[in-house]
Amino acid sequence: MSDHNHHDSETGYGRFHRRVFERKAGVFAVATTVAISVGALVELIPMFTASSSASWERVDWVTPYTPLEVAGRDIYVREGCYLCHSQMIRPMRAEILRYGPWTRAGEYQYDRPFLLGSRRLGPDLQRVGGKYPDAWHYEHMRDPRSTSPGSVMPVYPWLIDSKIDPADIAASVRALARVGTPYESTDEAWVAGRLQSQGATIVQNLASAGITAEWDDEIVALTAYLQRLGVEGRAHLANQGGDS
Amino acid sequence: MEQSTSGTVATPASRPDYDMDIVKKFFTATVVWGIVGMLVGVVIALQLAWRPANLGLPWTTFGRLRPLHTNAVVFAFGGNVVFTGIYHSMQRLLKTRMWNDTLSRIHFWGWQLIIVAAAVTLPLGLTQSKEYAELIWPIDVAITLVWVVFAVNFFATVAIRKVEHMYVAIWFYMSFVITIAVLHIVNSLVIPATLFRSYPIYAGLTDALVQWWYGHNAVGFFLTTPFLGLMYYYLPRAADRPVYSYRLSIIHFWALVFLYIWAGPHHLLYSALPDWAQTLGMVFSIMLIAPSWGGMLNGLLTLKGAWDRVRTDPILKFMVVAVSFYGMSTFEGPMMSIRAVNGLAHYTNWVIGHVHSGALGWVGMISFGMLYWMVQNIWNRPLAYPSWASHHFWLATIGIVIYTVAMWAAGLMEGLQWRALDDAGRLANPIFLDITHRLNPFLWLRVVGGSMYLVGAVMMGINFWKTIRGPSAPAGARVEGV
Ligand code: HEM
Ligand code: HEM
Numbered sequence: 001m002s003d004h005n006h007h008d009s010e011t012g013y014g015r016f017h018r019r020v021f022e023r024k025a026g027v028f029a030v031a032t033t034v035a036i037s038v039g040a041l042v043e044l045i046p047m048f049t050a051s052s053s054a055s056w057e058r059v060d061w062v063t064p065y066t067p068l069e070v071a072g073r074d075i076y077v078r079e080g081c082y083l084c085h086s087q088m089i090r091p092m093r094a095e096i097l098r099y100g101p102w103t104r105a106g107e108y109q110y111d112r113p114f115l116l117g118s119r120r121l122g123p124d125l126q127r128v129g130g131k132y133p134d135a136w137h138y139e140h141m142r143d144p145r146s147t148s149p150g151s152v153m154p155v156y157p158w159l160i161d162s163k164i165d166p167a168d169i170a171a172s173v174r175a176l177a178r179v180g181t182p183y184e185s186t187d188e189a190w191v192a193g194r195l196q197s198q199g200a201t202i203v204q205n206l207a208s209a210g211i212t213a214e215w216d217d218e219i220v221a222l223t224a225y226l227q228r229l230g231v232e233g234r235a236h237l238a239n240q241g242g243d244s
Numbered sequence: 245m246e247q248s249t250s251g252t253v254a255t256p257a258s259r260p261d262y263d264m265d266i267v268k269k270f271f272t273a274t275v276v277w278g279i280v281g282m283l284v285g286v287v288i289a290l291q292l293a294w295r296p297a298n299l300g301l302p303w304t305t306f307g308r309l310r311p312l313h314t315n316a317v318v319f320a321f322g323g324n325v326v327f328t329g330i331y332h333s334m335q336r337l338l339k340t341r342m343w344n345d346t347l348s349r350i351h352f353w354g355w356q357l358i359i360v361a362a363a364v365t366l367p368l369g370l371t372q373s374k375e376y377a378e379l380i381w382p383i384d385v386a387i388t389l390v391w392v393v394f395a396v397n398f399f400a401t402v403a404i405r406k407v408e409h410m411y412v413a414i415w416f417y418m419s420f421v422i423t424i425a426v427l428h429i430v431n432s433l434v435i436p437a438t439l440f441r442s443y444p445i446y447a448g449l450t451d452a453l454v455q456w457w458y459g460h461n462a463v464g465f466f467l468t469t470p471f472l473g474l475m476y477y478y479l480p481r482a483a484d485r486p487v488y489s490y491r492l493s494i495i496h497f498w499a500l501v502f503l504y505i506w507a508g509p510h511h512l513l514y515s516a517l518p519d520w521a522q523t524l525g526m527v528f529s530i531m532l533i534a535p536s537w538g539g540m541l542n543g544l545l546t547l548k549g550a551w552d553r554v555r556t557d558p559i560l561k562f563m564v565v566a567v568s569f570y571g572m573s574t575f576e577g578p579m580m581s582i583r584a585v586n587g588l589a590h591y592t593n594w595v596i597g598h599v600h601s602g603a604l605g606w607v608g609m610i611s612f613g614m615l616y617w618m619v620q621n622i623w624n625r626p627l628a629y630p631s632w633a634s635h636h637f638w639l640a641t642i643g644i645v646i647y648t649v650a651m652w653a654a655g656l657m658e659g660l661q662w663r664a665l666d667d668a669g670r671l672a673n674p675i676f677l678d679i680t681h682r683l684n685p686f687l688w689l690r691v692v693g694g695s696m697y698l699v700g701a702v703m704m705g706i707n708f709w710k711t712i713r714g715p716s717a718p719a720g721a722r723v724e725g726v
Pocket of ligand 2: 575581599602
């Protein structure tokens with residue numbers, strides 16, 4: 001058995017290909033690398049140069065995630081919430097009606113990793129901040145059906161019992177600062193202080209709904225994260241006078 | 245002919261001393277991980293149809309098991325099947341044993357350890373969250389090292405080859421070895437915070453673009469080019485026909501590797517990514533039809549003169565259905581890259597239907613065909629239960645059809661209902677969950693289709709087990725080929 005109809009390899013570029021590429025593995029490997037590099041360089045290089053300075057991705061109306069929000073975001077990643085929830089509202093009438101103003105590039109400028117998501121098994125969360133009181137999130141995470149009858153979202157009762165670790169979060173804040181997120185300070189005392197003060201506000205809100213929680217409960221950190229999603233963008237875009 | 249895939253008829257004594265043990269190792273790992281990965285697929289399918297299947301435990305919820313499914317089927321099943329085929333076919337195509345047996349074994353055990361590490365860390369919630377690049381940074385480092393070992397062994401084996409020309413399958417393998425290395429390194433650049441956690445050096449949409457450049461090309465260079473390489477070796481072997489067109493293979497190879505890399509932004513259409521990048525992604529995706537169909541046609545036309553055997557030989561049936569699904573998903577993909585179409589399909593089950601017509605139809609079926617051909621060949625035994633191969637074929641084919649049709653229907657339905665407005669211009673379905681509930685019958689259909697596919701794979705596993713442990717063919721009589 002032969003692998004090719006041999007005659008068609010004896011003329012034109014077939015012959016050239018046989019002589020040069022198929023006989024010299026080094027040439028073949030370099031040519032392949034060049035072939036895959038062109039598109040990659042054309043698309044990626046402008047992004048890198050753009051995101052390094054004042055650019056299309058930089059805006060001054062979005063602030064970095066606070067330490068408590070960083071902790072909450074890490075929980076969101078750990079639980080794979082992004083596999084059911086997108087964080088990207090598209091510039092389409094129905095999406096704007098359902099979720100709010102479409103998402104601008106600058107709103108993601110501190111997102112590491114990005115969490116746009118590619119599926120909507122649940123609603124988009126990019127502007128969920130402020131949509132519900134803190135107590136709603138507490139109940140919803142404990143058992144989604146308590147707030148949303150017939151929900152298909154899984155239950156997350158362990159978020160109520162588990163604790164965040166300030167030293168661990170300080171390590172995250174340091175790593176984020178190293179890649180350029182502007183934090184006032186990265187030492188553990190500062191991080192712990194910020195965690196406690198922001199956590200205390202949420203604990204108070206929960207208490208007024210009759211729920212007892214502590215500042216270092218995971219559910220508090222996750223709530224802090226969810227409640228800030230899209231809020232600054234919504235305020236800014238409203239000032240700009242447009243709803244879309 | 246010097247470039248033939250099978251060479252002149254050789255007596256067993258004069259055949260080069262190929263390393264068959266490494267092929268058997270990867271073969272076994274393929275079957276085991278394939279069944280595990282598909283089982284997890286059926287579990288998460290059940291979780292979406294029936295919430296209690298999440299079990300209320302942290303490590304069994306959908307959000308933690310879904311990455312386990314994708315990693316298991318893509319890197320454990322897909323990876324091992326590709327390595328099985330590469331180690332088997334490249335030694336024959338290059339007429340030489342692998343350059344270094346120790347490197348082959350480091351590759352094998354290293355890859356299996358990485359899979360085990362993934363299977364432990366993902367349910368624990370240790371993840372970087374990027375799809376198909378979830379594994380935490382220490383595992384990423386291990387992947388890099390194991391890949392270097394594989395690449396060194398691969399290129400050294402090419403260098404010591406005993407034939408002058410590299411056959412087309414080798415071109416595709418080479419593009420796989422090179423491109424996956426580049427993609428993996430660029431997408432994994434992070435600053436570690438702890439042993440288990442890290443943050444990417446890219447932020448926001450730049451991070452998203454790097455990830456989908458990676459993600460789309462993981463499809464292109466992990467689930468497509470190496471499998472085309474397998475097709476170019478095993479389809480002609482199984483059909484006993486020469487490859488239809490040599491020139492077509494040259495054009496479609498170079499066009500495919502050049503065009504694929506541009507298409508990533510079709511995952512970010514309607515995002516705030518600059519328009520020029522979105523447009524490039526869309527245009528190059530549409531152009532991708534041509535080289536993709538070049539590969540499909542070269543595969544199907546290779547069967548010219550062998551179609552009578554397709555009706556009776558389950559191995560050829562698997563391969564024909566595989567190549568047809570390849571053609572179908574590479575037609576659907578470009579359509580879904582058109583902005584307006586993507587506006588409807590994005591975020592919906594339609595994408596899941598597309599994914600699995602490629603994954604179950606193309607990747608799965610070409611693998612099964614190859615494995616059935618190979619088990620008889622490398623263990624030199626006839627199949628223990630030949631009729632089971634046929635049953636497997638039908639279970640898998642009907643399973644795929646049920647799965648994908650259900651997902652297309654569900655995807656269209658939710659896409660249309662999310663956007664529907666009433667006469668007053670308000671949302672016609674303001675409650676998200678109302679739409680979700682209407683999808684439920686389709687999600688159950690997927691459980692059915694997926695289970696059929698899984699049962700077929702388990703039957704294949706049992707068949708292989710019995711075959712390998714059964715008596716070998718009488719001395720002198722070789723079962724297939726070689
Ligand atoms: C037994 C058969 C299988 C079943 C029942 C199954 C089921 C599933 C389910 C339920 C999901 C999640 C869908 C969602 O998020 O809505 C999924 C995702 C996925 N599966 Fe499978 N699967 C199977 C086999 C495979 C195989 C063999 C492959 C690859 C070779 C594969 C590749 C993937 C990929 C890449 C995704 C992620 C898709 C995306 O993010 O858009 N699956 N599968
Ligand atoms: C010419 C070829 C192809 C093109 C242009 C293409 C295009 C696309 C598009 C537009 C999406 C949807 C992105 C979105 O809206 O979220 C997609 C998703 C996907 N496709 Fe393809 N496709 C092609 C072939 C294939 C093949 C052959 C496979 C499988 C072997 C495959 C696997 C996937 C996967 C896994 C996803 C889901 C990614 C995710 O969201 O996680 N594609 N593809």
